[in-house]
Amino acid sequence: MNFIRNLLLGLWYILTSSYIKGLIGQALFTFLGFQFLNLLLPDNLSEFSLMIGAIIGVIGFLLFAGVLTDWLLWIGGKETPLKHGAREGRPEWTRYLGPDVNHKVIGIQYGYTSLFVLLVGGLFALIFRLELAQPGMQLLDYQQYNTLFSAHGIVMIVSILLGVGAMLNYLVPLMIGASDMSFPRLNAFSYWVSIPAIVLVLTGMAVGGWDTGWVGYPTLSLVGPLGTMFFLLGFYINGISSIAGSINVLVTTATLRAPGMSLFRMPIFVWAALATSLIQFTATQTIAVALTLNLLERATGLVFFNPAQGGDPLLYQHLFWFYSHPVVYVFVLPGLGIISELLPVFARKPLFGYKWIALSSLGIALVGFLVWAHHMFVAGMSDTLRIVFMISTLFVAIPTGVKFFSWVATLWEGKIELSTPMLFVLGAISVFLIGGITGPILGTVPTDLHLHDSYWVVGHFHATMFGGFIFPFFAGLYYWYPKITGHMYKEALGKLHFWLMVPGFWVMSFGQMSAGIMGMNRRYADYDPALGIETQQVLVTLAAFVIGWSVLIMIYNFIASARTEPVVSMNPWGSRSPEWQIPSPAPEFNYDVPFEVVGDPYDYGLDKPYIRFQVVAGD
Amino acid sequence: MSATTAEHAVEHAVEHAHDAHSHVPPYHVQLKSNRMGLWLFFISEIFLFGALFAARFYLWHVPGVGQTRPELSQELGLLATTVLLVSSYFVFRGETAMEHGDRSRFLNSYMMAALLGLVFFVAVVVMEWNVFGLEGSIAGIELFGHLGIDDGVYAGVFYAMTGMHALHVITGVLLLLFVWNRGRKGDYSPERHWGVEGCALYWHYVDVVWVFFYPALYLIGTPWH
Numbered sequence A: 001m002n003f004i005r006n007l008l009l010g011l012w013y014i015l016t017s018s019y020i021k022g023l024i025g026q027a028l029f030t031f032l033g034f035q036f037l038n039l040l041l042p043d044n045l046s047e048f049s050l051m052i053g054a055i056i057g058v059i060g061f062l063l064f065a066g067v068l069t070d071w072l073l074w075i076g077g078k079e080t081p082l083k084h085g086a087r088e089g090r091p092e093w094t095r096y097l098g099p100d101v102n103h104k105v106i107g108i109q110y111g112y113t114s115l116f117v118l119l120v121g122g123l124f125a126l127i128f129r130l131e132l133a134q135p136g137m138q139l140l141d142y143q144q145y146n147t148l149f150s151a152h153g154i155v156m157i158v159s160i161l162l163g164v165g166a167m168l169n170y171l172v173p174l175m176i177g178a179s180d181m182s183f184p185r186l187n188a189f190s191y192w193v194s195i196p197a198i199v200l201v202l203t204g205m206a207v208g209g210w211d212t213g214w215v216g217y218p219t220l221s222l223v224g225p226l227g228t229m230f231f232l233l234g235f236y237i238n239g240i241s242s243i244a245g246s247i248n249v250l251v252t253t254a255t256l257r258a259p260g261m262s263l264f265r266m267p268i269f270v271w272a273a274l275a276t277s278l279i280q281f282t283a284t285q286t287i288a289v290a291l292t293l294n295l296l297e298r299a300t301g302l303v304f305f306n307p308a309q310g311g312d313p314l315l316y317q318h319l320f321w322f323y324s325h326p327v328v329y330v331f332v333l334p335g336l337g338i339i340s341e342l343l344p345v346f347a348r349k350p351l352f353g354y355k356w357i358a359l360s361s362l363g364i365a366l367v368g369f370l371v372w373a374h375h376m377f378v379a380g381m382s383d384t385l386r387i388v389f390m391i392s393t394l395f396v397a398i399p400t401g402v403k404f405f406s407w408v409a410t411l412w413e414g415k416i417e418l419s420t421p422m423l424f425v426l427g428a429i430s431v432f433l434i435g436g437i438t439g440p441i442l443g444t445v446p447t448d449l450h451l452h453d454s455y456w457v458v459g460h461f462h463a464t465m466f467g468g469f470i471f472p473f474f475a476g477l478y479y480w481y482p483k484i485t486g487h488m489y490k491e492a493l494g495k496l497h498f499w500l501m502v503p504g505f506w507v508m509s510f511g512q513m514s515a516g517i518m519g520m521n522r523r524y525a526d527y528d529p530a531l532g533i534e535t536q537q538v539l540v541t542l543a544a545f546v547i548g549w550s551v552l553i554m555i556y557n558f559i560a561s562a563r564t565e566p567v568v569s570m571n572p573w574g575s576r577s578p579e580w581q582i583p584s585p586a587p588e589f590n591y592d593v594p595f596e597v598v599g600d601p602y603d604y605g606l607d608k609p610y611i612r613f614q615v616v617a618g619d
Numbered sequence B: 001m002s003a004t005t006a007e008h009a010v011e012h013a014v015e016h017a018h019d020a021h022s023h024v025p026p027y028h029v030q031l032k033s034n035r036m037g038l039w040l041f042f043i044s045e046i047f048l049f050g051a052l053f054a055a056r057f058y059l060w061h062v063p064g065v066g067q068t069r070p071e072l073s074q075e076l077g078l079l080a081t082t083v084l085l086v087s088s089y090f091v092f093r094g095e096t097a098m099e100h101g102d103r104s105r106f107l108n109s110y111m112m113a114a115l116l117g118l119v120f121f122v123a124v125v126v127m128e129w130n131v132f133g134l135e136g137s138i139a140g141i142e143l144f145g146h147l148g149i150d151d152g153v154y155a156g157v158f159y160a161m162t163g164m165h166a167l168h169v170i171t172g173v174l175l176l177l178f179v180w181n182r183g184r185k186g187d188y189s190p191e192r193h194w195g196v197e198g199c200a201l202y203w204h205y206v207d208v209v210w211v212f213f214y215p216a217l218y219l220i221g222t223p224w225h
């Protein structure tokens, strides 16, 4: 009886959660906003009415989900102290169902949302990979194929941004000794605003889909079906999450570090978080402009990009890539930070060249702003610009190379322990190397002219994303799993996941690049059997399924281990980082006893402490 | 090893369980965070307005002619700019008054600034955009703009830039009114008035953006149609 009662109660909590309430609010406000504007405005502006309605819908989501409550009360003149913990009389897990201000809760919310969205985006890929396994059209029609590959792109990007948010939110305050972020409410807002953004993108698939890929280039985006508008708007709303979240990380790191933690004594991941946030809070604004102008031109008939009416489509591409190249570093810098963070722990050696790694993150962020037009070599840009951007692009190899050399030197003669997180770190390095080597060929104008828009690009990009983000992210999930849950994951399943996924990825990557060289275009639903790439296509599809199953193994591992596996010791990896010197899961305010930094973070094997807890008064 | 001392310290921590209050950063730290957060937001917004600014010079460049601009009412532009600059003065006056504890002067100034902000908004949206399609003139000066939605990139850029700026003006007016309302209820003191300060900074910022937008829209380049 008790079991059934708890089950029903749990269901009730979920049905009345902010996710559900928010969705109702979004639907309601979108509908009402659209109807109201449609009455007010002339008929030819009905898409504009729908667009503004959808924006009002986002506000509806936030209102109904309770994200804006504290701010509205503040406007009304009430004091609103931060509330901690679950609502009275409710179990602890219900905290995750609503806007909680604790950075660890928000980090975990980002984390499971990221994994859920990853599964959705992965499923899209598996469907169109099945289609591509054979020449001819078997499963899908062209419009469905276009929508699926376009949605795969943007959904995965949202998933990665959420994953970055998960790592930054959970780890940065813990690593610098803060009790929370500087702006806890804004932090909750940053997470919750991304949910209606995802809803908008998925809605786009239901109302006609779109065929522009994730880049949304005009003039195709100007004439595409209605789904295009929802996709562009969802992309735009998600940017609000990025900007607010990154400013929070920057301010937190600047003002709430533990005493003695100078910049060069921060855990190396915090440097990566800083560099990533620096890109996010600036570059995101330019794509906001690109998307705004695109939406306005679609919905109102104002002219920016359509050359038939005096506009210039290259302007969109400039604004778009000014964000979308650097954003790749938003994805990979935290991943590379995890690699640098974990290597010394598992090699039991100091991190080689700490300062160089720290500065190379900033270097990558900086150079990343100067290379955007390498995506436009075949777009009709002037020759001078091509050369300039080719040279700046090749400069990216320098700070990235610094990281590689430092990793190899850290591993050199280390006492390497191959548990799952370390396996994924090594896998990440191998795959990122593939991505790194195949990049300059695309950054060089003469070779890019041949490989542009081929499957080679798909191979290169997936190698950088898996090596730079997915594998390090998974390494981080396994590594901090005991910290988050207080339990150890099942090591055997973790190793199985690794041995399926990493070799699976190698096969997929080489298959994609080989198909590209032999003439397979990216984004095409079909191909000529005469190309002789059927073997590659079948291999890529099979590998994609292996990768998909292996991710499910990880998720099963995490769910099952949280209940069954034994409680871990406080510091299972023997880490020197502050977050491992307190109980797991970390207390509500992290450090009940503040600490002071007295040494360097990565002096593994040397008998010098990193932090010292301050003596509690009254002892 | 430090691990043992750490575990020791943690055991003690559990005994000395702290309440939530002791984990709230002290006011001066939070104030520093607030200021930094707002300034970072300003830097972020430079990229937003900068991208629009760049789009203007990109799209209003005519090969063989150079920079061009639409034919706009110079009188309206000048009026809107003056109103906005004067409103910034009132915000400055109000913030200084709060620093000296003069509540009524602070309240009056902020209300005045909000009203001037609204006048600016009306001058741009109702008069220059002419959303209601009105006509009329005073002393030979036309009160309503002529730029229509079908005027190509001139309309596009002009509406996008003034629209994005007007959105910030309306946000600023709301902020001024919220702060005014809280001030009226007795909130803020000469020592603690972050709301007043942040709102003033934001208003000055929106003003400075217009100082760049105004010449880009009204003065630079040859009139073109």
Ligand SMILES: [Cu+2]
Binding pocket: A324, A325, A371, A372, A374, A375
């Ligand atoms: Cu790029």
